Amino acid sequence: MEFSSHSRKHFTQERKELIIKEHYSQGISIPVLARKYGVHAITLYNWKREMNHKKDQSPIDLEYIQKLMIENEKLKV
Numbered sequence: 001m002e003f004s005s006h007s008r009k010h011f012t013q014e015r016k017e018l019i020i021k022e023h024y025s026q027g028i029s030i031p032v033l034a035r036k037y038g039v040h041a042i043t044l045y046n047w048k049r050e051m052n053h054k055k056d057q058s059p060i061d062l063e064y065i066q067k068l069m070i071e072n073e074k075l076k077v
Contacts, residue, residue, distance in 0.1 A: 009039060016047045023048070025061040 011019070023033055023044070030048070034041040
């Protein structure tokens with residue numbers, strides 16, 4: 001019988017905050033971020049809850065919003 005070794009990933013508090021900020025500022029969904037960083041989505045939801053992040057408190061990425069507005073105008077044509 002073979003056993004696979006599962007190594008746990010450890011993220012610093014700063015790294016966790018950067019990942020959650022990526023969720024808010026770039027609009028990336030939690031499941032997509034979870035795959036990107038190799039952690040379970042529930043873990044990210046827990047980090048989010050622990051940090052008491054709220055959408056209205058998140059930093060706004062103006063450049064990203066401008067890109068979305070331009071794309072939206074193109075789609076209206």
